[in-house]
Amino acid sequence: MGAPDQLRIDSRQEADRVVLALVGELDMANSPLLQRSIESPELQETKTVVLDLQGLTFLDSTGLRIILSARELCWRRGQEFAVTPGSQQVQRLLSVTGVGEHLRTLATADEVLA
Amino acid sequence: MAASSANALSNGRLCVTEGPLQDACLPADGLPRPRGDIWEIPFAGADLFELRQLVWSWATKEALGGEATEELVLAVHEVATNSVRHGGGVGMLRLWRTGEELVCEIQDAGYIRDPLGPRHLPGSEAAASRGLWITEQICDLVEIASSPRGSQVRMHKRLD
Numbered sequence: 466m467g468a469p470d471q472l473r474i475d476s477r478q479e480a481d482r483v484v485l486a487l488v489g490e491l492d493m494a495n496s497p498l499l500q501r502s503i504e505s506p507e508l509q510e511t512k513t514v515v516l517d518l519q520g521l522t523f524l525d526s527t528g529l530r531i532i533l534s535a536r537e538l539c540w541r542r543g544q545e546f547a548v549t550p551g552s553q554q555v556q557r558l559l560s561v562t563g564v565g566e567h568l569r570t571l572a573t574a575d576e577v578l579a
Numbered sequence: 580m581a582a583s584s585a586n587a588l589s590n591g592r593l594c595v596t597e598g599p600l601q602d603a604c605l606p607a608d609g610l611p612r613p614r615g616d617i618w619e620i621p622f623a624g625a626d627l628f629e630l631r632q633l634v635w636s637w638a639t640k641e642a643l644g645g646e647a648t649e650e651l652v653l654a655v656h657e658v659a660t661n662s663v664r665h666g667g668g669v670g671m672l673r674l675w676r677t678g679e680e681l682v683c684e685i686q687d688a689g690y691i692r693d694p695l696g697p698r699h700l701p702g703s704e705a706a707a708s709r710g711l712w713i714t715e716q717i718c719d720l721v722e723i724a725s726s727p728r729g730s731q732v733r734m735h736k737r738l739d
Contacts, residue, residue, distance in 0.1 A: 554649040
């Protein structure tokens with residue numbers, strides 16, 4: 466079983482933002498997939514990057530670190546960065562580490578940033 | 580516990596122990612070996628996904644609650660990830676049940692130089708990179724034995 470099989474990343478471009486929807490499980494084995502998506506050229510010019518975690522069923526500390534580095538990269542580029550809530554397990558990890566408090570969270574990927 | 584959930588990791592085995600553990604990488608001051616049925620599953624880096632599924636199936640079958648099961652799965656995964664990264668690339672997962680709790684133990688060849696480290700509260704971003712610290716937060720008890728010969732991390736979850 467190849468590790469990347471457990472994660473799919475659907476990217477969609479909207480007016481002034483790119484939404485990366487994570488579907489499946491994000492862990493040490495497949496976090497490079499997310500890293501590559503975040504560094505892709507299509508993300509460089511957009512105003513806002515949204516990581517849609519609604520289809521994410523598992524997240525570990527490695528994946529969380531990649532999400533934080535994505536936020537840093539967006540900040541350095543002057544972009545807005547936001548996430549949507551993931552599964553109960555994902556929310557638990559965000560809350561136990563305190564990272565959730567530092568992430569801008571939208572109710573859904575369709576919500577417009579104020 | 581049913582061996583059927585071990586299909587993915589077919590080299591897992593159920594063993595009953597009475598004497599001391601003989602493994603080569605046992606810490607010099609290893610944790611006391613429990614008596615009774617223990618399920619042993621060796622793993623490597625490519626097995627983490629299946630390892631999570633296996634722990635989830637076992638804990639669910641043992642009637643641990645949904646949220647507690649997710650926490651146990653994450654805890655085992657984080658410690659197993661450390662084995663893959665820092666503990667020689669492979670490890671042994673052991674699962675057993677006592678009267679009141681489920682216990683998961685991971686043994687590997689790594690050396691945890693500061694077993695008390697996880698108890699210090701790091702900042703939230705540092706927390707994200709510390710699997711062992713996360714494990715401490717989501718288990719009812721974590722026991723660690725470590726020496727240059729290897730490490731054991733034993734995670735306990737109460738059955739309510």
